[in-house]
Amino acid sequence: MATKIGVVSQKGGVGKSTVSRLFAVEFAKNDWSVLIADMDTVQATSSRWNDRRLSNKLQPVIDVATFNSVDRALKNQENYDLIIFDGSPHATVMTMAIAKTCDLVVIPTGVTVDDLQPSVILANELKKQGVSKDKIAFVLNRVASSEVELQEAYELIEGSLYGCLGDIAEKPGYHRALDAGMSLTETSYPSLNEKADVVVARAIEKLGLVEEVT
Numbered sequence: 001m002a003t004k005i006g007v008v009s010q011k012g013g014v015g016k017s018t019v020s021r022l023f024a025v026e027f028a029k030n031d032w033s034v035l036i037a038d039m040d041t042v043q044a045t046s047s048r049w050n051d052r053r054l055s056n057k058l059q060p061v062i063d064v065a066t067f068n069s070v071d072r073a074l075k076n077q078e079n080y081d082l083i084i085f086d087g088s089p090h091a092t093v094m095t096m097a098i099a100k101t102c103d104l105v106v107i108p109t110g111v112t113v114d115d116l117q118p119s120v121i122l123a124n125e126l127k128k129q130g131v132s133k134d135k136i137a138f139v140l141n142r143v144a145s146s147e148v149e150l151q152e153a154y155e156l157i158e159g160s161l162y163g164c165l166g167d168i169a170e171k172p173g174y175h176r177a178l179d180a181g182m183s184l185t186e187t188s189y190p191s192l193n194e195k196a197d198v199v200v201a202r203a204i205e206k207l208g209l210v211e212e213v214t
């Protein structure tokens with residue numbers, strides 16, 4: 001049965017698809033069969049990204065499909081080692097269904113209070129509904145150059161008693177890679193790739209898969 005990662009937020013534009021694609025590529029590089037279940041059938045951001053990836057004949061190949069329910073996506077779990085749910089914003093029922101079925105729930109968020117507070121509220125609601133706190137982790141995304149702002153964001157998350165997998169800077173190199181169908185670890189800049197890979201490594205550790213993913 002597939003390992004399952006849910007990447008969720010009630011807000012749009014916080015990096016759910018970016019993080020989903022990051023995980024997908026890195027696991028696939030380690031010979032895992034991976035499906036991104038794109039749950040936003042309107043925007044279909046991961047699906048459109050995969051069209052660009054296929055057009056550019058990039059390896060490894062990632063399977064991406066759109067689904068309008070978690071149950072339909074789960075019908076594929078015998079065919080894959082990993083299913084990544086790229087959640088849809090403003091979809092409370094679906095978000096809860098994803099969280100309850102997944103082994104790890106990742107909440108991408110910006111570093112402003114306007115982004116962080118709703119993200120923590122979502123994490124608290126998932127916990128209230130029976131999702132283990134240990135399964136929930138944040139990723140700070142689109143981080144600007146302010147070290148003070150970044151530190152304050154980490155402190156807020158630590159104060160909420162949830163884990164954080166790391167932070168992803170707002171960089172043109174990341175934008176260009178995603179535009180070409182690549183992930184955050186496939187840019188032309190080793191330092192950017194290494195920074196993004198930290199997020200993946202911490203997710204692998206949190207899932208207890210260090211020996212399986214090398």
